[in-house]
Amino acid sequence: xxxxxxxxxxxxxxxxxxxxxxxxxxxxxxxxxxxxxxxxxxxxxxxxxxxxxxxxxxxxxxxxxxxxxxxxxxxxxxxxxxxxxxxxxxxxxxxxxxxxxxxxxxxxxxxxxxxxxxxxxxxxxxxxxxxxxxxxxxxxxxxxxxxxxxxxxxxxxxxxxxxxxxxxxxxxxxxxxxxxxxxxxxxxxxxxxxxxxxxxxxxxxxxxxxxxxxxxxxxxxxxxxxxxxxxxxxxxxxxxxxxxxxxxxxxxxxxxxxxxxxxxxxxxxxxxxxxxxxxxxxxxxxxxxxxxxxxxxxxxxxxxxxxxxxxxxxxxxxxxxxxxxxxxxxxxxxxxxxxxxxxxxxxxxxxxxxxxxxxxxxxxxxxxxxxxxxxxx
Ligand SMILES: [Zn+2]
Numbered sequence: 046x047x048x049x050x051x052x053x054x055x056x057x058x059x060x061x062x063x064x065x066x067x068x069x070x071x072x073x074x075x076x077x078x079x080x081x082x083x084x085x086x087x088x089x090x091x092x093x094x095x096x097x098x099x100x101x102x103x104x105x106x107x108x109x110x111x112x113x114x115x116x117x118x119x120x121x122x123x124x125x126x127x128x129x130x131x132x133x134x135x136x137x138x139x140x141x142x143x144x145x146x147x148x149x150x151x152x153x154x155x156x157x158x159x160x161x162x163x164x165x166x167x168x169x170x171x172x173x174x175x176x177x178x179x180x181x182x183x184x185x186x187x188x189x190x191x192x193x194x195x196x197x198x199x200x201x202x203x204x205x206x207x208x209x210x211x212x213x214x215x216x217x218x219x220x221x222x223x224x225x226x227x228x229x230x231x232x233x234x235x236x237x238x239x240x241x242x243x244x245x246x247x248x249x250x251x252x253x254x255x256x257x258x259x260x261x262x263x264x265x266x267x268x269x270x271x272x273x274x275x276x277x278x279x280x281x282x283x284x285x286x287x288x289x290x291x292x293x294x295x296x297x298x299x300x301x302x303x304x305x306x307x308x309x310x311x312x313x314x315x316x317x318x319x320x321x322x323x324x325x326x327x328x329x330x331x332x333x334x335x336x337x338x339x340x341x342x343x344x345x346x347x348x349x350x351x352x353x354x355x356x357x358x359x360x361x362x363x364x365x366x367x368x369x370x371x372x373x374x375x376x377x378x379x380x381x382x383x384x385x386x387x388x389x390x391x392x393x394x395x396x397x398x399x400x401x402x403x404x405x406x407x408x409x410x411x412x413x414x415x416x417x418x419x420x421x422x
Pocket of ligand 1: 112113116158159199207
């Protein structure tokens, strides 16, 4: 995902922080320190409130992280691959490779997060009730409520929230139709988002400003529900197309030692922007969209190889991959063409244009992998 910072790697999972978190950190620390804590626990000074605010935000981060980890660890016990966890606005997303996800593992994975948050809420509540140190009482008062909200909000049966995932798993177990189940679960999410927004409008009429956050939350939920549904449709269409069906074998190659200026002269009349670099071996991709303009002097100095993206920096596709893997990789690496490898052997290339073309045809005219295989037989 774009705009993320990799924090660390644990249990083979990359933990990434989306930039929206910095806003959440800042706004929450500020509102906790200047209004929440002074309101509920009067009598301390500014420094104490700010310390409470910052410590609480740190524990909020930890709570969300642990929530996501419980999804991921259950996923691992179900042999579902987890690539990464991205913490972003309002929570996290576990990058789960959920192709061919069976209903029961999906259900268990989905409920693991909210259940863990519920348990955390219980623990913080106990510490709060033990009523020891004033500082501890204040932050656990906030943290038990936060984890409770995290658990309840995520249990709402609207996809892509956890509750929606669990709901979809149940539907899928009944219908054996992922598309249909997702559609219903997404509808659940939209209904909830609208209910939330209307509840807040009523609340606002009664004269309180705090509800604005919830309108925002509702809008956000409505938006991600739509995006997720499109993702499922797209994924289903592309996953049916083996990458080998889209393979191009021959592609114009240029000499790595050629000066960039010479290359420009030779290919002035070419209608393409992407060239493969290599003589006997393929060593990189020259994508002119990624090459910035440079003075004539520099063009004469640099070789094509120096300007190109080297093979070592390209996360190649493998023979067994589908068009969906290619679609994801094109977006991640912002390349127009990808080599397809069998271990270290180069099999050919796949272009983004071809993948997108096939996607449109399969969505519009319902022809995809099946059409291809019929043609071959
Ligand atoms: Zn969750």
